[in-house]
Amino acid sequence: MNESYAETAVKRRPSITGLMIKGLMLAVTLFVLLFGINWFGMFTIVVVGLLVLACVLVFPYLNVEYEYVFCDGQVDFDKIFSGNKRKTATRIDFENVEIMAPVGSHALDSYAQAQVKRLNFTSGEKDAKVYAIVLRQGEQLTMILCEPNEKMLAAIKQKAPRKLAEY
Secondary structure, eight states, rough: OOEEEEEEEEEEEOOHHHHHHHHHHHHHHHHHHEEEEEEEHGGHHHHHHHHHHHHHGGGGGEEEEEEEEEETTTTEEEEETTEEEEEEEEEEEETTTEEEEETOOOGGGGGGSSEEEEEOSSSOOOOOOOEEEEEEEEEEEEEEEEOOOOOHHHHHHHHHHGBBOOO
């Protein structure tokens, strides 16, 4: 039995939108806490409690880490929220993959003009080595952006050598 297995995790860089949401929610909570007694009276405690609850429920979804697991020709892309809640984002089988290549590679030129659904599972860092996986699901072309490590690339090359373009 010749199974290949590799996994890697990539922490997403905090987005400007996420930081603005956090700042706004904290500012509103602090404002209501400090000045809400004039408008809401004793009801301020309930309003502040609801705002704190909203912060507790929203903040974990703004801290995301992606995990890629390659196991014998299948790749699972998971989202991990605040290090404790896991959600499977997508699962692909390399039998459906047309090509996997570094972003900017000429191997991806034929997909530049095509109608392609894009899924981004990258860190968002400028110096990251990002690969694109193009797969066909029925009539729909999907491009998945990810940052696999060397062990995962070696396992993919071993399992599907013609589908991995390294230039």
